[in-house]
Structures are given as structure tokens and as C-alpha cells.
Amino acid sequence: MSNMRTINFTLNGQEVSADIEPHRNLVELLQRFDLFGARESCGQGLCGCCTVLVDGKAVSGCLYFAVWVDGKSVTTVESLDAEGVLSIVQQAFIECGAFQCGFCTPGFVLMVHQLLKEHPSPSDDDIRHYLSGNLCRCAAYPEIIEAVKVAARRA
Amino acid sequence: MKQVGREIPRLEVRAKVTGRADYVHNLRLPGMLYGKVARATVPHGRIRRIDTASAQKIPGVHRVIAGEDIRKLIAEPYYGPAFHDQPILALNKVRHVGEPVAVVLASDPHVAERAAQMIAVEYDELPAVYDEVAAMQPDVVVHDMLKPAGTFADLKHLKGRTNTNVALDYHLRRGDLDAAMARADRVVEHTFKTQQCLHLALEPFVSVAEPGDGVLTIHTSSQTPSFVRTEIARLFGWPENRVRVKVPHLGGGFGAKVYVKLEALVAALAVLVRRPVKIALTMEEQFYMITKHPTTFRIKSGVDRDGKVVARACEVFWNGGAYADIGPRVTQKSGFTAAGPYDIDNINIDSYELYTNRTPAGALRGFGIPQLVWAYESHSDLLARELGIDPVEFRRRNVLREGRPQASGTAMKDAAIAQVLDAIAARMGWSKPFDRGHGTMRRGRGIAIGFKASISPTTSVAIVNVSADGSTTLYTSTVDMGQGSDTAFAQMVAEILDLAAEDVRVVHPDTDVTPYDMGTLGSRSLFHMGNAVRLAAEDARDKLRALAAEAGLPEGTNYPPAEIFKKRYGMQAGNIIGTASFVPTYKSPNAQTGLSDNVTPFWMIGGAGVEVEVDTETGAVRVTKLVNAADCGTPINPAIARTQLSGAAIMQLGFTLSEDMRLDGGQVTNASLADYKIPGIRDIPPMENVLVEAEQHSGPFGAKGLGESGTFGVSPAIANAIHDAVGVRITSLPITAEVVLRALRAQAGKPLEDE
Numbered sequence: 001m002s003n004m005r006t007i008n009f010t011l012n013g014q015e016v017s018a019d020i021e022p023h024r025n026l027v028e029l030l031q032r033f034d035l036f037g038a039r040e041s042c043g044q045g046l047c048g049c050c051t052v053l054v055d056g057k058a059v060s061g062c063l064y065f066a067v068w069v070d071g072k073s074v075t076t077v078e079s080l081d082a083e084g085v086l087s088i089v090q091q092a093f094i095e096c097g098a099f100q101c102g103f104c105t106p107g108f109v110l111m112v113h114q115l116l117k118e119h120p121s122p123s124d125d126d127i128r129h130y131l132s133g134n135l136c137r138c139a140a141y142p143e144i145i146e147a148v149k150v151a152a153r154r155a
Numbered sequence: 156m157k158q159v160g161r162e163i164p165r166l167e168v169r170a171k172v173t174g175r176a177d178y179v180h181n182l183r184l185p186g187m188l189y190g191k192v193a194r195a196t197v198p199h200g201r202i203r204r205i206d207t208a209s210a211q212k213i214p215g216v217h218r219v220i221a222g223e224d225i226r227k228l229i230a231e232p233y234y235g236p237a238f239h240d241q242p243i244l245a246l247n248k249v250r251h252v253g254e255p256v257a258v259v260l261a262s263d264p265h266v267a268e269r270a271a272q273m274i275a276v277e278y279d280e281l282p283a284v285y286d287e288v289a290a291m292q293p294d295v296v297v298h299d300m301l302k303p304a305g306t307f308a309d310l311k312h313l314k315g316r317t318n319t320n321v322a323l324d325y326h327l328r329r330g331d332l333d334a335a336m337a338r339a340d341r342v343v344e345h346t347f348k349t350q351q352c353l354h355l356a357l358e359p360f361v362s363v364a365e366p367g368d369g370v371l372t373i374h375t376s377s378q379t380p381s382f383v384r385t386e387i388a389r390l391f392g393w394p395e396n397r398v399r400v401k402v403p404h405l406g407g408g409f410g411a412k413v414y415v416k417l418e419a420l421v422a423a424l425a426v427l428v429r430r431p432v433k434i435a436l437t438m439e440e441q442f443y444m445i446t447k448h449p450t451t452f453r454i455k456s457g458v459d460r461d462g463k464v465v466a467r468a469c470e471v472f473w474n475g476g477a478y479a480d481i482g483p484r485v486t487q488k489s490g491f492t493a494a495g496p497y498d499i500d501n502i503n504i505d506s507y508e509l510y511t512n513r514t515p516a517g518a519l520r521g522f523g524i525p526q527l528v529w530a531y532e533s534h535s536d537l538l539a540r541e542l543g544i545d546p547v548e549f550r551r552r553n554v555l556r557e558g559r560p561q562a563s564g565t566a567m568k569d570a571a572i573a574q575v576l577d578a579i580a581a582r583m584g585w586s587k588p589f590d591r592g593h594g595t596m597r598r599g600r601g602i603a604i605g606f607k608a609s610i611s612p613t614t615s616v617a618i619v620n621v622s623a624d625g626s627t628t629l630y631t632s633t634v635d636m637g638q639g640s641d642t643a644f645a646q647m648v649a650e651i652l653d654l655a656a657e658d659v660r661v662v663h664p665d666t667d668v669t670p671y672d673m674g675t676l677g678s679r680s681l682f683h684m685g686n687a688v689r690l691a692a693e694d695a696r697d698k699l700r701a702l703a704a705e706a707g708l709p710e711g712t713n714y715p716p717a718e719i720f721k722k723r724y725g726m727q728a729g730n731i732i733g734t735a736s737f738v739p740t741y742k743s744p745n746a747q748t749g750l751s752d753n754v755t756p757f758w759m760i761g762g763a764g765v766e767v768e769v770d771t772e773t774g775a776v777r778v779t780k781l782v783n784a785a786d787c788g789t790p791i792n793p794a795i796a797r798t799q800l801s802g803a804a805i806m807q808l809g810f811t812l813s814e815d816m817r818l819d820g821g822q823v824t825n826a827s828l829a830d831y832k833i834p835g836i837r838d839i840p841p842m843e844n845v846l847v848e849a850e851q852h853s854g855p856f857g858a859k860g861l862g863e864s865g866t867f868g869v870s871p872a873i874a875n876a877i878h879d880a881v882g883v884r885i886t887s888l889p890i891t892a893e894v895v896l897r898a899l900r901a902q903a904g905k906p907l908e909d910e
Contacts, residue, residue, distance in 0.1 A: 023265065036181040037174020039406075041357045042438045042828040049357055077174035090172040094164050097798050100637030102171030103358045103406030109172060131836045135828070137357050137407050138637050139805035141839045143798060 007070035011035075012079035020066045026052055026059070029066035030076060037077035037106040048134030051107035052076055058114050077106035080113070089113055092151035093144070100138035108134050112148050116155050122148060158649040158656045159856045162794035165642045166661060167404070167635070177403040179361045179376045180435060187363070187431040188217055188260040190424055191267035193274040194443060195249035195256055198285075198512040198821025199295070200278030202247060202256070210259055210273040215266035218428055219274065221257040222246040225423050229390050232423070236382065236414040237310060238322065238479040239302045241515075243390075243419045249278065250297055250477035251512050252821050253443025255420065260428060264435075283512035283821050287474035288451050290320040290509040297477060297510035308743060310483060320510040322475055323483035325490045327749030329562055330501030335466035339457025343538055346453045347530035348887040351474070352814040353446040354519055355833060358406020360444055361435040362417035364425035372399040373422060378412045378634050379674035380664040386415050387422050395666075398422075402664040405636035409806070410518035411445050412636075413676050414481060442826035446816060447519035448485060449474040452493070452530035457501075462544045462552050466501040469493040471527065473516070475508045480517035482508045488608060489523030491563045491749060495531035496572045496606040496760070497553040502562045504749065512821055521607065521863045522677055525807060525870060528605030529888065532871035536601065536878065546875065547580045547602060554604075564750040565608075569859075570758040571786035571849040576604050578784040578847050579868075583764040592880070595771045598779075601875025604762030605867030608755030609860065610677040611741040616670035617687040619648055619695040619733040623724070625716035627652060627695075632664040632672035633684045638862050639795035640680045644688045646791050647855055651692035652716075670734070678860030681791065682757055685855035687737040695733025702731060739853075757851055760786040761864030763804065765872040769880045774896025776812065776877060778840040781869070787861035788851030796861060797844045803865030804842070809834040811870040815889050 008017045011033060020029055027040045027050050040062045041049040050061035053075035054068075080087040089112045092098070099105040108131065115122060115130040122130070127148050136144065170176040193210075207219040222244040225232045232246070233239040245256045257274050261267035284295040300317050303310035310323060336342055362375040371391075377383055380400040388395045405412065417434050424432040436444065450473055457466035471493055475482035490506030539549035554576060555567045579602050580586075592598035618630040629648050635641040645659035662669055672684055699716055706723035708714055714722075720729050739756035764782040769775070783804040790796040813832040817824045825831045844865075851859040874885045883898035900907050 031183075035174075036178075039178075039180060039358070041359065041406075044438075044827060044829055046828045047357060081173050086169070086172065093172050094168040097164065097794055099171055100639075100798065100802060101356075101358070101405060101407045102167070102176050102637060103178065103356075105171050106174035109174075128837045135357065135833060135835055137355060137409070137806070137833060139802040139834060139839075140798060141805065141834075141836045142801060142842060144836070 005067055007067055009069045009071060010073040012076060022065065022067050024066045026061035026064040026066050026069060030061065035076050035078050039103060047104070048107040048111065049104050051110045053110060053114065058111055077110055080109065088154050089151045092147040096143045096147035096150060098143040098147040099140050104134060104136045108144060112151065115148065116152055120155060121152055158646045159791050161646060161656065162792055163642065163656055165639050165795065166645060167641065178358055178406055179363060179374050179403060180358060182363050182374055184363065184365055184431040187433055188262060188428065189264035189267050190258045190260050190421065190432055190434040191264065191271040192255045193257040193271045195245065195252055195254040197249060197278050197280050198252050199281040199283040200249055201281065202245060202249065203277040203279055205257055206275040207257060210270040213266060213270040213273065215261050215263055216270045217260040217262065219257060219259050220424060220427060224427065228423055228427055232390065233302065234386055234390060234415050234419050235304060235479055236481050237304055237307060237483040239304050240298060241478040243423050251514055252823065253514060254477065258420070258424060260424065260432065285511050285513055285818060285821065287449060287472040287509045287511065290511045291472065291507065293318045293320060296320060297512060309487065309746065322479045322508040322510055323486045325487040325506040325749060327491055327502065327504035327562060329750065332466050332468055332501045332503045335501035336457040339465050340460045341541065342455065342457045343541055344455035345534050345537060346451065346886065347533055349450045349526045349529055350888050351446050351449045351513065351816040352810050353442065353816060354409040354411035355441055356407030356409060356411055359436040359438055359441050360412065360417050362421045363431060363433040364421035365431045366425050366429055370397055370399050371422060371426065372401065373418050374401050375418050376405050376412055377402050377418065378408045378636065378676055379414055380632050380634065380666055381671045382414055382674055383418045384666045387418060390419060400666045402634050405634055408636040409520045410676060413518055413674055416444060438828060439826045442816060442823050443514050445480060445517045446476065446514050448482065448516040448523060448526060450526040452527065454530050454534045456534065456538060458538060458542065462542050462549055464497055464499050464553050467494045467499050469504045471506045473508045473523065474511055474513065476511055476513040476515035478515040479508065480515045482516055485518065485523040488610065489527055491744065491754065492524065492606060492608060493527050493531065494562045495535065496555050496604060498555045498559050504562065513818065518676060520803060520806060521866045524605055524607045524863065525810065525866045528603060528867045529870045532603035532605065532868065533874050533886065536875040537884065547576065547585050550576055550604065563744060563754045564752045565754040567758060569788065569849065569851045570606065570760055571847050572604065572606065572760050574847045574849065575760045575762045575784045575786055578845050579762050579764040579782050582782040582843055582845060592768060597769050597771060597880040598766065599769065599876045599878065599880025600764070600766045601872045601879055602762065602764045603868035603871035603875060607759040607863060609682060609757050609759065610679050611739050611756055613673045613679065613683055614736060614738050615672045615684040615687040616736040617684060617691040617734065618670055619691040621695050621699065621716055621731040623717065623720040623727045623729050626658065627654060628660045628662060629688065630662045630669045631684055631688065632666065632669045633680045634664055634675040636675065638799060639792060642795065643681055643791040644685065647685060647688050648692045651689065651696055678759055678862040681858055681860045682854050683737055685858060687735050689855040690735030690737060691733045694735050695731050698731045698733060756853060757859045759860060759864045761867035763868030763872040765876045767873060767876040767880055769877055769895065771881060771899055774892040774899060776890060776892065776895055778873065781840045781842045782845065783842065783865050784845040784847055785861050785864035786847050786849045787864065788849055788854050788859040789857030790846055791856060791858050793846060796846055799861055800844045800865040801842060803863060804869050805834050805839060807866040807869035808838065810888065811873050812889055813891065
């Protein structure tokens with residue numbers, strides 16, 4: 001299981017490189033950089049807990065091979081509070097109580113960032129459609145929908 | 156400023172939205188090995204041979220360990236809260252598909268996974284039993300002999316019993332059932348069933364054991380750190396102080412992560428190889444750990460002509476799977492509420508926990524109550540129909556009023572049953588005209604209410620530490636898995652010590668530091684630990700006053716703590732440690748009658764009202780309105796309380812409409828989120844969440860627990876609404892479109908062919 005490959009990519013704005021075997025996924029790669037916000041849960045790309053943005057587009061980190069990010073730009077939830085200031089979406093999630101255990105929250109937060117980029121004033125249908133690939137077993141869905149609306153108003 | 160009643164966000168919000176919250180999943184230790192479990196492929200069989208040679212040969216494998224290796228370390232490697240029946244790794248026999256048989260340890264989890272697939276096990280297959288009613292007959296016996304743990308008095312009589320699958324039989328006898336049934340105007344009987352489903356926390360089970368100098372540290376995603384410590388110490392024959400259990404944030408629990416799950420396994424492995432060991436399950440593996448009991452409930456009622464229930468007989472069969480876990484407690488604790496929140500003079504309850512060859516069943520958000528409410532509230536509706544009485548009115552005539560004895564003989568106190576019923580009826584506009592739909596789209600509505608006793612006997616201990624600058628830290632072993640206990644406790648401490656809740660630091664469970672708590676389960680934390688926290692904060696306040704007196708400060712003056720410390724010790728030095736334990740009074744049910752006049756410290760009340768649309772061509776059911784109401788006493792943080800109610804109801808919506816763990820020849824056929832559907836954001840109906848005005852006089856600041864109350868009424872309210880819409884009665888969960896369509900076609904005399 002060797003076959004180490006060297007990859008170069010941008011991680012949250014920083015140029016980085018890593019030696020990694022081709023069978024490892026993006027979540028494992030991020031863990032090497034002590035980033036734990038993307039979490040493998042279902043392992044099938046169905047729950048959204050492992051959401052990461054690659055070149056600005058959301059991918060499931062559990063299904064995305066680490067070597068594929070070679071030459072690309074990777075953005076994780078840890079980049080959103082640069083300088084210690086929460087993003088509008090993160091702030092809205094707090095105000096609306098849009099999570100309980102918090103395990104799925106980074107995935108939702110990243111998806112909502114992408115949603116608001118594409119639909120600045122999303123309808124309920126837009127929100128439900130866009131977030132249908134993120135699961136929350138604590139079922140904070142009504143509060144998440146509310147948080148998206150609050151964030152959209154402020155964005 | 157008043158702290159109790161404030162709707163502040165949870166204390167840990169920042170860590171959670173930034174992805175920096177600490178979960179066991181994040182933990183990596185120097186020299187750590189990853190364990191991958193090889194699991195049983197047959198539902199019931201004697202192990203003839205375990206061949207680990209090819210696995211051991213894979214480069215990078217550190218060691219392969221099977222049951223007999225564990226037995227060299229621990230002579231009796233069986234654990235469990237009610238029965239010592241579960242081997243750390245299978246010994247001699249396997250009892251369900253997916254049971255752990257061996258473990259591969261490697262520095263790379265992928266290597267361990269590949270090697271685990273190379274382990275070959277030969278079995279002599281045995282006949283298996285899957286159904287709870289069939290298991291009443293000892294044609295197939297899952298355990299050769301019953302081994303109660305000794306913790307619970309009412310299990311002692313089962314010790315050494317052979318040739319049975321009954322892991323607990325609970326019987327309640329109140330009044331004279333036969334005479335009352337004979338006198339009743341009408342006697343109606345139904346049978347209801349529930350399916351096997353499971354918690355599926357998005358953070359699957361994960362535990363790490365770290366051997367150290369004279370202490371074994373276990374980092375684990377657990378709801379019961381104190382129990383883990385006691386049980387691991389017992390297994391090794393060590394004093395408790397040689398085991399340290401630490402729990403950071405939990406990515407969901409819902410009753411799955413109680414008692415011992417992976418902890419005994421990682422502990423034994425770490426001690427055997429003298430290195431840290433981590434086991435993190437996959438989503439699929441969660442289907443082989445712990446589930447919710449499937450049930451069969453036969454319920455029979457005698458009613459008089461005024462619509463008063465005069466007699467009720469309940470026979471409940473709980474499918475506990477291969478190992479008892481906490482199932483026997485479910486059978487008894489929930490069993491005595493099986494007749495519902497109704498004032499009935501003559502009641503028989505027979506409740507049985509059965510071993511079968513399925514994945515074990517234990518606690519899942521409601522501890523058996525949702526299965527019972529499903530039956531008795533579906534039955535209530537059918538009774539009301541039979542009598543031609545409006546279903547809300549029928550319940551009003553029968554509900555237990557304040558002060559009246561419940562089936563067990565314990566009086567209802569601070570139990571807002573009628574208020575919850577009224578709140579649902581009001582929000583549903585029950586007395587107003589209702590649009591019943593037309594053509595192929597029919598509309599209906601239904602309600603249901605349920606109740607639950609809290610856990611007892613039980614103990615909680617809390618410590619409040621006021622530092623010399625006046626800043627305050629709370630130590631408890633309560634696990635905050637998102638329900639908001641840290642925040643609620645901080646609000647209580649702040650209220651008593653005149654602080655802002657945000658400034659109170661809450662230390663997460665670490666049994667070297669935080670004191671004993673029975674467990675974060677059964678909605679017990681806010682009441683039991685809440686009372687301990689309140690008393691500990693009051694103790695700290697009293698000691699601060701005493702310190703002020705020692706320092707010569709005049710009585711009654713309101714010096715800030717920092718000044719008291721400075722005056723007493725001449726500098727910023729010292730501590731005040733406030734501590735308290737809370738142990739409610741309790742009387743065990745009588746062994747013959749099952750009765751007790753003090754069976755619970757408080758009652759939880761919850762209910763739901765539902766409107767549905769049923770497509771008569773496809774059987775598809777759409778919930779168009781869901782009203783959830785509960786009595787949680789006086790909430791400490793109403794905003795968090797409402798999210799608990801809402802989250803519980805949505806979870807139960809999944810157990811009602813889609814979730815179903817399917818078996819074929821003992822094999823789980825849908826062990827993934829692709830095939831086992833939990834509610835997503837598109838499945839959420841319009842909802843209203845109502846906390847009725849109430850007070851729990853024995854609770855901290857009038858509060859009581861509510862993590863489960865939102866689950867109680869959802870399933871039967873939906874079945875009742877479907878009946879109202881299209882006239883068919885669904886008696887088994889889940890209620891899929893296919894189930895409804897089959898019922899509609901059968902009703903029309905054109906039944907669909909079987910699969």
C-alpha cells in the first residue's frame with residue numbers, strides 16, 4: 001500500500017505540499033494538517049459531514065481522493081473565521097440555534113456559503129433543495145432554514 | 156440579572172460552527188494502533204475455528220486478537236449493565252450477525268481493515284430465532300444460562316435459569332381485571348407492532364484506550380463515563396482509581412452510547428499490546444452495535460357506555476436481540492406505563508424482555524415509551540371510533556388528573572397531561588371545520604399523548620469551584636451531546652452565585668476530576684444533575700458567606716468574592732469548593748403485584764397533533780402539520796428546550812415513516828444511509844413546538860427533563876390521521892406508502908399480491 005505521491009495545493013490560502021498514498025481520501029489528508037472540521041461519517045457521500053470546497057465547489061471529502069487536489073485550491077470550515085471573526089453564516093447559525101451536537105455543522109455551514117453565493121435570496125425550496133445532501137440526526141433543520149434566511153438578509 | 160429563563164446560545168457554539176469542537180474522532184496519540192473488527196457472518200453458531208494466519212501475514216499488521224486471547228487477560232470477559240452476558244470478543248458461540256469475533260491492530264487503519272477481511276471463521280450453524288413472540292418458546296435458546304449482573308434487585312431471581320430466552324418478566328396487577336372486563340359494556344382488543352430501527356448518530360461509536368503508569372485512560376464517545384469506569388475496573392479486578400474516562404463533545408448519542416460499547420474492547424486490547432488503541436466504527440458497523448427494540452403489544456380494554464375505560468390488559472413483548480444491554484430496564488421501567496396516561500382502576504400488565512438472534516436492543520430516545528404510546532394511542536383512537544366519541548373528548552374523559560394514582564400506584568404529581576392535550580387540540584383548531592380533501596387526495600388529522608417516568612434509584616454529584624478572582628467552574632460527569640446541559644447548568648450556577656451564565660466554565664467529564672453521575676440518559680440530567688448543581692452552588696454560596704465572616708466582613712454585606720478571598724488570605728489565593736449530591740427517594744415495585752407508591756421522582760408528558768394528506772392512488776402520506784407539546788416544567792432556557800422538542804419529534808417522524816432495519820436470514824440488508832433513510836431537510840413538515848405552562852416543584856427552578864417527550868405522540872398521531880383520512884388502520888411501523896397502499900387495496904377488496 002505504498003506508492004507515495006507528492007502533491008502541491010492551496011489550503012485555506014496557503015501553498016502547501018504533502019506526500020500521500022493514492023488510496024487516501026481528502027478527509028485523511030486534512031487530518032494531517034490538523035484540520036478536523038471535515039468529518040467522515042457515512043462514508044458514501046450521503047450525509048455531508050465531510051464537505052470541503054475544492055476550487056470553490058463543494059465535494060464530499062470521504063469520496064474525493066486526496067491526490068485529486070494536486071494543483072487545486074482547498075477551502076475548509078476552519079478558514080471561515082479568519083482573524084477570529086465569524087462569518088455571517090456562522091453567526092446566523094449561532095443566533096438561530098441551528099445545531100445541537102455540532103458534528104454535521106461544518107458541512108452545513110460550508111454548503112450554506114455556497115448556496116448564498118449562487119442564490120443570494122434563496123426561497124424555502126432553494127434552501128431545501130440545496131441542503132438535501134446534508135443530514136442532521138439531531139434534526140435542527142427548522143433552525144437551519146431560519147439561519148439561512150437570517151444570513152441571506154445580512155449578506 | 157436573572158439567569159434562569161434566559162435564551163442564551165449554547166456555551167460551546169463558537170467551537171461547533173468553526174469545526175474546532177473536540178470529538179474523540181480527532182484524537183491521535185503517539186504509537187497509537189487502529190483496531191478493525193472481524194464480525195460474525197452467521198446469526199447463531201458455534202465457533203469451530205478462527206484462522207488468523209493470512210491476516211497476520213499482511214505487512215503492517217501488529218497483531219490479531221480473538222476471544223481466547225482476551226480470556227487470558229480477563230478470566231470472565233463478559234460485560235453489561237443488567238446481565239454479564241456480552242463477551243468482549245465472541246467466545247465459543249456467536250449470537251447475531253455482526254458480532255465482534257476478532258480484531259486486527261495496525262498503525263494504518265486501511266491495513267487493519269484489509270487484514271480483518273482475511274480472517275476466516277468456521278461455524279457450526281445453529282437454528283436462530285428473530286421474532287419476540289416466537290422467542291417466548293425455548294425451541295431455540297440464545298443463552299445457555301442467564302447471568303444477572305447483580306445491580307438490579309428484580310433480576311436476581313433469574314440467576315442460573317436455563318432453557319429460556321426471557322431476560323425479564325415484569326407483571327403488574329391492579330384491581331380485579333377479570334371482574335371489570337366481565338362488567339364492561341364493550342371489550343376491544345388489538346395487536347400493534349414496531350420495527351427494529353436505530354440511533355445512527357452521525358459520529359459513529361469511537362473509543363481510544365491509552366495505557367499509562369498505573370492508570371488506563373479511556374477517551375470515549377460515551378453518555379455514561381462513570382459507568383464505564385466502574386465496569387472496566389470490575390472486568391480487570393482493579394480499583395476504580397486506576398481507570399480514567401474522558402469524554403469530550405459527542406456527535407450525537409440518543410441512547411446508543413450508554414453503558415459499555417467499545418470501551419471494554421479497546422481497554423483489553425491496549426492492555427494486551429501496551430500501546431494506545433483506537434477503534435472507530437463505520438456507519439455500517441453501527442447496525443451491529445445497538446438498536447431500538449422491535450415490539451409486539453397486545454392491548455385489550457373494557458369500556459363502559461360513557462366512554463370510560465374500566466379495565467385494561469397489556470401484554471408487551473420486547474425483542475432484545477442477542478445481548479440484554481439495558482433491555483430488562485426498558486421492560487420494567489417503561490412496562491409499568493403500558494396502560495397509558497389514563498385513570499383505569501383495573502389493570503394487568505405483563506412485559507417480557509426476550510433474547511433473539513438480532514443485533515442487541517437497548518435505550519433509544521424514550522426508553523421504550525414510543526413503542527408503548529404507538530400501541531395505546533392507536534388503541535385509544537379505535538376505542539373512540541367504536542364508541543362514536545370524538546378522540547379528544549374520549550381522552551379528556553379518561554386522562555389521569557393531578558393527584559390520581561397511575562397504574563403502579565404512584566400518584567401523578569406535577570404532570571400536566573390534560574394541559575398538553577388541551578394545548579394540542581387548541582393549536583390544531585380541533586373544534587373548527589376541517590378540509591377533508593377530495594378525489595385522490597384525502598386529508599385527515601389525529602392526536603396522541605404519552606407519558607414517561609424518570610429513572611430511579613439514581614445518583615448525581617456536582618462540584619462548584621469558586622476561584623480567588625471570583626471566576627467559577629462547574630464539574631459534572633453529565634455529557635453534553637447537544638441537548639444543552641452545560642448551558643442550563645451554567646445558568647443555574649450563575650443564578651445562585653450572581654454571575655453571568657456565559658462566565659461559568661463547565662468542565663467536560665473526566666472521571667479523574669469530575670464526580671460521579673449515573674449517566675446522561677432518560678432525560679434525567681436537567682432534573683437529577685440539575686438538582687445536584689443547584690445544591691452545590693448553594694453550598695458554595697454558603698461557604699463564601701462563612702469565609703466573609705472569617706475575614707471579619709460584616710454579615711449581610713454584599714462583597715464580591717474576589718474581595719472576600721483577598722481579605723481572608725491577604726492576596727489572590729484560595730478556593731471555595733461547593734459540593735452536593737442528589738439522590739431522589741424511591742420504592743421498588745412489589746415483586747408480586749409490580750406496585751409501588753413512589754416509582755419515579757417526576758413524570759414527563761408529551762404529545763402530538765398531526766394533519767396528513769394521503770394519496771389514495773399511491774399510498775403516499777404527507778404530513779402537512781405537526782404540533783408538538785410537552786410539559787417540561789419551567790424551562791431553564793426555553794429556546795434550547797423548543798429545539799429539543801422539535802428534534803425529538805423529527806427523529807420519531809423517521810421511525811414512523813421510513814426507518815426500518817431489514818433482516819433476511821439474520822443478515823441486515825440495508826446497513827447504510829443509502830438504504831436506511833433518516834429524515835433529511837426535505838422531510839420536515841410545518842411544525843409548532845409548544846412548552847405548556849407548568850412547574851415541577853421538586854425540580855431545579857421548577858424544571859424537568861424533556862429530551863424524549865417530543866417522541867411520544869408522533870407515530871400514533873400519524874396513524875390516527877391516516878385512519879381519519881382514508882379509513883384504514885395501520886398497526887405496524889413503519890408506515891410506508893406501500894403499507895398504506897396495501898391497506899387501501901385490501902379495504903377496496905382488491906388486495907395487492909405479496910412480494
